[in-house]
Amino acid sequence: MTQDLVVYAVFIGYAIAVLMGFGTILTWVERKQAAVMADRIGANRAYIRIPFTQIKLVWWGLFHGMADGLKMLLKEDFKPKSYDWYAYAVAPWVVFTPVLLVFAVIPFGGILDPGRLFPSLAGWFDGRSYPMQIARLDAGLLIVFAFGGMTIIGAMLAGWSSANKFSLLGALRAGSQMISYELILGLTVLGLILIYGTLDLTAIVRQQSGVLLGFLPAWGVVHQPFAAILFLTAAVAENKRIPFDLPEAESELIAGYYTEYSAMKMGLFMFAEFIEIAIIGALFTTLFLGGYNLPFLTDAGFVLPGGREIPLSHGAVVVTQLVVFLAKVFIVCSFQILIRWSLPRFRYDQVLKFAWKFMFPLALGNLIVTAVIVWIRGGGL
Amino acid sequence: MSWWERAYIFEIVRGLAITGGVFTRNMIKWMTGRKGALTTYYPEETRFDYARNNRGKHVLTQRPDGSPQCIACNMCATVCPAKVIEIEAGFDPDDPKHPKYPIRFEIDYSRCIFCGMCVEACPEDAIRMAKEVPALPSADRGAMWLGREELLGWQPAADPAKVYPVKAPAPAAAGAKR
Numbered sequence: 001m002t003q004d005l006v007v008y009a010v011f012i013g014y015a016i017a018v019l020m021g022f023g024t025i026l027t028w029v030e031r032k033q034a035a036v037m038a039d040r041i042g043a044n045r046a047y048i049r050i051p052f053t054q055i056k057l058v059w060w061g062l063f064h065g066m067a068d069g070l071k072m073l074l075k076e077d078f079k080p081k082s083y084d085w086y087a088y089a090v091a092p093w094v095v096f097t098p099v100l101l102v103f104a105v106i107p108f109g110g111i112l113d114p115g116r117l118f119p120s121l122a123g124w125f126d127g128r129s130y131p132m133q134i135a136r137l138d139a140g141l142l143i144v145f146a147f148g149g150m151t152i153i154g155a156m157l158a159g160w161s162s163a164n165k166f167s168l169l170g171a172l173r174a175g176s177q178m179i180s181y182e183l184i185l186g187l188t189v190l191g192l193i194l195i196y197g198t199l200d201l202t203a204i205v206r207q208q209s210g211v212l213l214g215f216l217p218a219w220g221v222v223h224q225p226f227a228a229i230l231f232l233t234a235a236v237a238e239n240k241r242i243p244f245d246l247p248e249a250e251s252e253l254i255a256g257y258y259t260e261y262s263a264m265k266m267g268l269f270m271f272a273e274f275i276e277i278a279i280i281g282a283l284f285t286t287l288f289l290g291g292y293n294l295p296f297l298t299d300a301g302f303v304l305p306g307g308r309e310i311p312l313s314h315g316a317v318v319v320t321q322l323v324v325f326l327a328k329v330f331i332v333c334s335f336q337i338l339i340r341w342s343l344p345r346f347r348y349d350q351v352l353k354f355a356w357k358f359m360f361p362l363a364l365g366n367l368i369v370t371a372v373i374v375w376i377r378g379g380g381l
Numbered sequence: 382m383s384w385w386e387r388a389y390i391f392e393i394v395r396g397l398a399i400t401g402g403v404f405t406r407n408m409i410k411w412m413t414g415r416k417g418a419l420t421t422y423y424p425e426e427t428r429f430d431y432a433r434n435n436r437g438k439h440v441l442t443q444r445p446d447g448s449p450q451c452i453a454c455n456m457c458a459t460v461c462p463a464k465v466i467e468i469e470a471g472f473d474p475d476d477p478k479h480p481k482y483p484i485r486f487e488i489d490y491s492r493c494i495f496c497g498m499c500v501e502a503c504p505e506d507a508i509r510m511a512k513e514v515p516a517l518p519s520a521d522r523g524a525m526w527l528g529r530e531e532l533l534g535w536q537p538a539a540d541p542a543k544v545y546p547v548k549a550p551a552p553a554a555a556g557a558k559r
Contacts, residue, residue, distance in 0.1 A: 036411070037404045039419040229390070342400040343393060358389075 003125050007114060011134050015103050018326070022278035023271050026333060027065045030274075033334065034341045072267035080163055080260045087161035092261065092268035095154030098147040099272050099279055105140040106282050107133040107202045109292050109321040110299060116314040131202050132292075132321070140201035141193065144283060145186060148238065151272070152178045155240075155247065158269075159257035170256025173348060174240060174247035180355040181237040181244075187363035188227040188234065191370040192287055195223055205291035209298070215305070217295040220288035226366050228288040230359055235280040236336060237355070239273060243343040246351055281332035282325075289328050292321035424516065436497045437514040439488055441532040442507055449533055450507035453483040457499035457508055465489040466499060486529040490517050 028043070035042025043061035050057065057063075079088070109132030115122035137143055152175055159171020196204045210218040221228045237244035248256030255261075258269045285291060296302050297320065301312035312320070346354065386392055407417030421428050442450045453470035469485035476482075499508050519525050 033404065036407045036417060037400050039403070039407065039417075041418045041420055041422065044422070338397060338401055338404065342396050354389075 003114075003128060004130075007112070007130050008134065011130075011132065015108070015134055016100070018108070019100055019103055019275050019278060022281075022329070022333070023275040024065045024069075026274045026277055026337075027068065028062055029334065030337050030340075031064065032061065033337050037338070037341055069267070072264050075263040077263040077265065078260075083163055084161040087157045088260075089265075091154050091158035091161060092265045092272075093154075094157055095151050096268045096272040096275075098150040098154075099276050102144050102147045102279050103282060104134040105137055105143050105201055106286050107131060107136075107205050107291055108282075108325050109133075109318060112318055113314060117318065132318075133202055136202055137200070139199050141189060141199040141204075144201075145182070148185075149182060151276075152182075155257050158261065162257070162260035164260050166253045166255075166259045167257050170247045170253045170259070173253075174257055177240070177244065177246060177351055177355075178238055180352060181234045184230060184234040184355060184359045184363050185238060187360070187367055188224075188231040189287065191224050191227045191367050192220055194367075194370050194374050201286055205286055205293065208290040209293045211295055211305075215295075217290055217293070219290035219293070224288070224366070224370065226362070227370075228284075230363050230366065231288065232280075232284060232332075232336075234355075234359065235284065236339060237351070239276045239280060239336075241273070241277075241336070242340045243345050244351055245345060246348050249345065277333050277336050278329060280336065281329040284332045285325065285328040289332070291328075292325040294320070294324050297321075297324075431512075433512065435512045435514075436495045436500075436510040437512050438490075438510070438517070439499070439527075439532055440509045440511050441486065441529070442509060443533060449483060449486070449529065450505050451483050451486060452479055452505055452507070453481045453486075454504065456502045456504065460498045460502040462496060462498065463492045463494045465492045483529060486532060487526055488532065489526050491522055491525040 032042040034040075043064040044058060046061060046063040046067045047056040047058045048063055049055065079085070111129050112132050113125075113127075113129040115125040115127055115129075135143075155174040155178070156171045159167040159169075159174065162168075192204070193199060196207050198204060198207075204220075208217070208219050212218045212222060216222050240247050246256075247253075248258070253259070255266075258266055261269065296304055297317070299314075299317060300309075301317065302310040304310070410417030444450055451468075453468050455468055455470075458464075458466040458468050465488055467485065467487045467489075468483050470481050471484040473480055473482050495510070497510055500510055517525065
């Protein structure tokens, strides 16, 4: 029992560290990537001077994130005379907390056997092994959508309680947009659920560990390439980033539903947005990119097609899986940033038309085709 | 729009390919130790096409003995449209050729418009404008007044466009090495 507590405390610490780390690093990655895409240098002026010396640590502008955080903490926390101060105060947290909670059901590594990792503790752990995931739930995917849906409430609360017309308009836009795209998000994932026959994310990832036709990794993106594109698009729209940033379109609505927020409350909205990039990356990795799997990597090591085997120790496998997962998440995050700095913003009617008249039929069609194929392969009539 | 453009996804892929291509190209340059940007780290690094005859900070030229070439005639102060030059003249009986010299020669860089009229007005070629603009910005207005010693002592890098008429002594030589 105590062993479980220790292991899960470590997992929770790791998950929080990963999310906070991604949230901080992505602010820097976003700036730098945008700069490199535009032939610029990017943020490079914030530095830390080592006391009593003239040595200034710049580190490619990594400290700009810290400077931002410090600025947000020290700014005046302005509050409007809103008619609902409680909703106003609680809204950033309603946006921020579910974003963190989603990560609880995402498997970020394979099976961890602490007894094999630390032989001195083998007796204490007594052969227990743990899938690297905070909460292994049979309905994992449903939990993701349940928590993902809660951020809508936060955005609506923020817009409504600010007593500001811009905020209210932004909140209405956020609400209709997020509900529309949530639907598409769910529909695209239904195809995967049909194929894998489970909602348990660990089982879904484990089914993606094989190899198709001898060389293709059996990842979700190979089974459902169409759904992968739709899922990523809907996820970007769900996160309200360009080209779908209508709720906060600054040329029309100042900052949309968080117009009236300042200091760290506004920072929480921004931070939640950046963490959600990482969450979308993690979800996309889990569902479509095989999670922590690499082709030919098993729990014992690499098994190459020619029958050759490269055995790896348990520790090496665990580290490889963790690193592979983080690398995949980072690549998806970087792709989202590429989208954000490449595409122009939609008009508002285009956003909803795009959702209901373009993506919704496509997602439905994808689901029907998948269902028919699964039915035929399962024996048909 | 053709159906190809209205389908949207193909045009998006094309746009992403362009931006992604630029990103990859620049990133490879950065990774291999070259510069992958068109912009420069300004004060540390100047652009290759930085104007050679740029009007930057003023220089007071010197005679071989190191005294200022200025004769305190006040022409520059008179012509200055921003009225930023203040000169206080002194009398030196030991030098019959140049009996007047500036005790104070001050320029207020918070108001200077860098028009170069002072340089044109000077009959003695005593004031010039160097290409370089040193770190003038300051949070303190007083710190933006530069006096005689700063203008005399500040030696920019050698200026190929304009050769000094007089070989400057030691401090200038040290400055030319920069």
